Amino acid sequence: MNPPEPPPPPWERRRQAAQAELDAARDGEARNRLGQFATPPALARALVRLGLQSLPPTAPIRFLDPSIGAGALYSALLSEAGERPIQDALGVELDPLALGYAQTLWAETPLRLIPGDFTALPPPNPAEAAATLIVANPPYVRHHHLSAEHKARLKARILTQTGTRRSGLSGLYVDLLLLSLDWMAPGGVGVWLIPSEVLDVGYAAAARRLLLERVTLRRVHRMDPAASQFGDALVSSAVLVFEHQPPPADHHVTFTFGDPEHPTQTRLVPIAALRAASRWRRELSPAPAPEGVPLAELFTIRRGVATGGNRLFVLSDAQVSALRLPAELRVPLLPPPRLLQTDRVESRPDGAPDLPNPRWLLRCELPEETLAERLPALWAHLQTGVPSVSSGYLCRHRRPWYSQERRGPAPIVCTYMARAGQGRPFRFILNRSQAIAANVYLMLHPKPALSERIAADPGVLERLWAALNALPAEALTHEARVYGGGLYKLEPKELGAVRVRLD
Ligand SMILES: C[S@@+](CC[C@H](N)C(=O)[O-])C[C@H]1O[C@@H](n2cnc3c(N)ncnc32)[C@H](O)[C@@H]1O
CATH class of the missing domain: 3.90.220 (Adenine-n6-DNA-methyltransferase TaqI; Chain A, domain 2)
Structure with missing residues (x-):
């Protein structure tokens, strides 16, 4: 168990109040579309601590949150950095409402805010001071909330920036993760809170490969799903911690489970085994003997x-x-x-x-005109679904839409x-x-x-x-x-x- 958290500092109390307003201003559907689920305060601090521990004590802190929301992670950084100076801090946010809250909350701090879509930003010039610490809880936006044009743009961007092919089924969080590598200083640390499906799903296979090639993956932590961090989002989470430098050949990754700072299970896995494994979670838990x-x-x-x-x-x-x-x-x-x-x-x-x-x-596949003439009650019933149901993802691809x-x-x-x-x-x-x-x-x-x-x-x-x-x-x-x-x-x-x- 973690020791009890100290009472929040004033800036975090203000942030929590602003967060509550921001969450209340969006209904569940809008929050899902934007992947807006703020990191719970205790977890935000734990993530920042994990990042700071991995960063050499003499390394400057240049912080980046590519999807900053109201700034739960930045607030945790202000608490956890202690005496260590924060040389730079940068946050990107797509949603103008969330951005507005962040601007007000952090106006007196060095945080620089960039409005817009992180995946559309040009990566910084390599000569610029790049981030040494990225702590992120990226939007969990599933692929069916991304339009075909958006996916095509992401695909082109991922190909040029990472050399990998993007799966059309990929959630947006994978894009943020992969594109963030170009924002990192050599040896910089990344801490990512992401859905644990990244360990298993086919659409994240290319991301898993990059995590074994381009960075030194230190930790893969699975949060205990019974203790959901995001009650209403129902997504079980994993935390990845890595350094931006290629791994040594005999590198081992520490897989943990439970509380990120006090895991109940720990296992060291050689990267060679991970390269050979198609699904990381499965490979890491003992399989029942096959029978039948x-x-x-x-x-x-x-x-x-x-x-x-x-x-x-x-x-x-x-x-x-x-x-x-x-x-x-x-x-x-x-x-x-x-x-x-x-x-x-x-x-x-x-x-x-x-x-x-x-x-x-x-x-029923009968055309609307036939229905209107022969089955007027059914026709009228279907009209009650226009446009709410008829323009939904499935119906708008069906002919007629109600088939x-x-x-x-x-x-x-x-x-x-x-x-x-x-x-x-x-x-x-x-x-x-x-x-x-x-x-x-x-x-x-x-x-x-x-x-x-x-x-x-x-x-x-x-x-x-x-x-x-x-x-x-x-x-x-x-x-x-x-x-x-x-x-x-x-x-x-x-x-x-x-x-x-x-x-
Ligand atoms: C899961 S929330 C996390 C917010 C905050 N970092 C935290 O830890 O509480 C993700 C945030 O990403 C924002 N977002 C969604 N798509 C984005 C994009 N393409 N670029 C930047 N931010 C985005 C959402 O509006 C939301 O505020």
């Missing part, structure tokens, strides 16, 4: 359908009657896991799940998300109805070889389902991605790697 068949050999696994707007497209029996919706324009839909009390769903004669309050997915992906029912579905410490983390549902599933589930469609076995012996499916539900929790959580607050998500590929015994 990977599910990907038995099933085609896909996320359930993303409707693009459940309010509009998921209908109750009463709505189906009110809209006079013909049977061919709807398909039964499983209720979400929290409303599904059973793991075995039987079928009604019409194919709907034999459950109270069945739901239907509207599945849905065609998908057949799957005899087994698995919940997509789970919370740690809740008994069985993921549930497998045996689905004997014609219902399809939304993207809160993964759908498991038997591959031809398994279909043949099931046709010869229908009991196979039931036994498989029982075996899946009997899997130890770790068999699934080991493959899953973990987010803040102990939230696990299992992507199709990850479920495909889970093995089951098929006797």
Whole structure:
């Protein structure tokens, strides 16, 4: 445990008050789009301490925060630098509102503020005094919040500045991290608080390679996801600490877990092992002995359908009657896991799940004119989704915008998300109805070889389902991605790697 934090100094008290105003001025959607989740004060100080400890005591402090917000990290620097003079401090901020707060808060300090997008700024001239200490909590902006033009600009910039190819699925935080290297003095220290998925996901593979080639990676710390640092953002975080100089050949990286300054687990890993590993988190935790068949050999696994707007497209029996919706324009839909009390769903004669309050997915590709003429109630219902739903990411790419992906029912579905410490983390549902599933589930469609076995012996499916539900929790959580607050998500590929015994 850390010793209790001293009471905040006056500038930090003012910063916290300004932060509260700034957070209240933006709704959740806007904060997500800008990746605006301020670093909690105690963590900000811990990050700055980690940076200062890695910086040689005689090195000048030239600080940079490429996405400074109201300045939680700068404020922590003012507290932690003590007697060490701060030769320079620079902050970049895209959001004019956050920038305004920072300007007011830090007007009396040497902090220089640059308005704008860090990823669009030209890197400083190498002759200029570059940063010796970057401490950053970059915006966690997922790729679907980035427009195609924005991605193209980032791609070109990443290629010229780092020589690597940017994945279109990359979150913006990877761009800030990679582009910041050109702002660093040789030997300068970087401390980055970023989503821990950077250790695993394919889109960060090039970033992981650069972290092993261009810098000396000192620490890879995983925050304990059960103690979420960002309650409302639900992202579990990692902290990277590195020095801006190529590593010695036999360099070892310290992997830690828990509190960054008092980790509960520590492990030294040679960079040669990391270069060979495709996913760092997985390679570093002991894998259960493989036994049985990977599910990907038995099933085609896909996320359930993303409707693009459940309010509009998921209908109750009463709505189906009110809209006079013909049977061919709807398909039964499983209720979400929290409303599904059973793991075995039987079928009604019409194919709907034999459950109270069945739901239907509207599945209509008829043109608007036909609807207006032949099904006016449905047409009017759809109009209530213009433009809120129709201009959403999924709907605006569909023709017509209210059409849905065609998908057949799957005899087994698995919940997509789970919370740690809740008994069985993921549930497998045996689905004997014609219902399809939304993207809160993964759908498991038997591959031809398994279909043949099931046709010869229908009991196979039931036994498989029982075996899946009997899997130890770790068999699934080991493959899953973990987010803040102990939230696990299992992507199709990850479920495909889970093995089951098929006797
Ligand atoms: C996760 S917050 C961190 C703020 C602050 N450094 C802290 O630790 O509390 C990220 C900040 O980056 C800003 N931001 C988003 N995109 C940016 C960009 N492209 N360039 C610079 N800042 C950006 C957001 O407005 C937000 O203030």
